[in-house]
Amino acid sequence: MAETEILSNASENNSDQFFEGVEKLIEIWFTPAKNADLRRIPRQQWEKVLKIVRCEIISFTQSEQVDAYVLSESSMFVSKRRFILKTCGTTTPLRCVRAVLALARDVAGHERVHNVFYSRREFARPKAQLQPHDNFDSEVELLDSYFGDGRAYIMGPEKDCWYLYTLLPLEGTVDALEKEQIQVNCCESSEPDQTIEILMSDLDPAVMDIFSRASSATAAEATKASGIDKIIPGMVIDDFLFDPCGYSMNGVAKDGCYMTIHITPERACSYVSFESNVPAASYDDLIKRVLDAFRPAKFVLTVFASPDSPGADTPRQLKKISSLFAFEQKDAQFVRFAGYALHYALYCKFPS
Template identity: 55%
Template sequence: MAAAIKETNDPQSVHFFEGVEKLLEIWFTSRPCGTTEDPDTDKEKHDLRNIPRQKWESLLKIVRCEIISFCRNDQMDAYVLSESSMFVSKRRLILKTCGTTTPLQCLEPLLQLVEQYTGFEEVEDVFYSRKNYKKPELQISPHQAFEEEVALLDTFFDDGEAYCLGSVDSDCWYLYTLNRQKCSDIKREPDQTLEILMTNLDPEVMAIFTRDLSSSAAEATVKSGIEKLIPNMIIDDFLFEPCGYSMNGLSKSGAPELPDGCYMTIHITPEPDFSYVSFESNIPQASYTEVIRRVLDTFKPGKFVVTVFANKESVATEMPRELDQADNFTFGGDWLRHDVQYCRFKNYDLTCAFYSKFPS
């Protein structure tokens, strides 16, 4: 993502930017378990989009980033940030930030804002995740170590659980979530998230996301083929100076291929020494193989991590089996799968797999 902000507090490096994002997703509910109130009784009040923009701007100052672009559809507000993205829908907030941002520092004021403007009475679900950093020593508390992040999250949530998937000695992926049983009398909506985290990227592809090769974000989007990854998306993109790229995509109303409420987001740090690309979407698919293949063909990474979250109502529940049965050529290239792990939570299933290119 945004290489526009240079982190130069490392005495050993003139210029470094941490592309790895911290991803915080929170679902809110207006119906505590055991009550008989209809959660949609006061539809106008129970909506995170009622929080005024200036309140979001103040909150993001705590996170150490700012809003630089905005788009919306009937289901979701999408913000491109100076460091990645934020999505706000009726009950869900997604805050994804890179660099030396501090998203967990905003939890207390965030919960206060939600109570003040929306009437939501409790947190239904929390997902906090990130890949391991390239230079953790540059992060700001509580983000230097996952143990410190977990300790802070535990002060807000008394039933959170923490996980580390992959190898702590090389590539790993951290997760904190609330593994609580949802009320059986509440209708649950299908939910799924695909995330692909890529490193060691092709220098020629990464050069597209510099001002030397692209004069605008729109040019970089077309030249790279990003607009073809998931068709029928409203694209809001931004090309940083001198390099770096972010985009949010929202499903177009009435598009037959995409249900309302679908999003896509991509963030690119193109510098060769620490190149990084993240792709994320919640499109419902029984199989993500073709989407993953298109993403890999677009960015040509040397290594990547893929995670798939799906609840019991989602069509993506078969993806763990598909990844387990995939061979080295499933994604259109010579890939070596180093590890694949599965977690079955009370409400979601998670698959996390690590890949690298075969040595040429």
């Protein structure tokens, strides 16, 4: 998160400095097509897209299967047929969807959208967001204008709810690119896929202090001191430490797996997000490493898994857990849709 963004969100009282760490996550899957590849889209074109979003590229790394960009506000991942954009602050990621669909068609050769996922946790200060992100109804309306009638979910209690939009499991077309149409088909077969996201708030101040220039001279120093480098061993890490505080990292592996972490360390609004598509039959050990590293008082956990992925049974396993590593499960929901199982849960630390 850029220093200018932090300062622009600060109140007149410097002790109440605020930054919206909660991210908006848009993920678009395209149907496989001969010679089609989103990685053919040049960086200059992505930079134009990100201007619409109100952020910019800071750093870049890649594996054989995924291009990973650290942004001034979080991250972007581009693989052969999947586009992921995750941005915090007052960014406007849904405004760029039309441009992404045009590039996917005209440059990358992708004519069909296979599925779409848009999600976010409830903002700390929703009134500070720009349209359409000032309310979920407006976000859904804009997404439907691109993709047709989607399915919208609101999970969890009001102050800690998690919003999700995905496509209906029906074939159809949408007028997403002026008079030309891009087809939507989320019934076709897909590759195995699973994603875990841990969205943490009210974090240990001692841990958060690591992610400031006053405590860490470099991003690498913060990565090692916090134990981030040990969460998923074998990842090639691209990290960035903001000035005066804040941290972002992407990790990529040869097999196409990624992880990404973003940290807003200010005590009045501490927030950390963790996300990865690493395959696992059980996420218990990974969750423990993440919680041990950041020590939150509260977190939202979501797990998506397709039926043919290694983690196909993981959502059901998580559903059966009544407590997790000294945390009490306050809310949990399990749903199936469009070839995926989804588990959502809210955890709060047991009173001392």
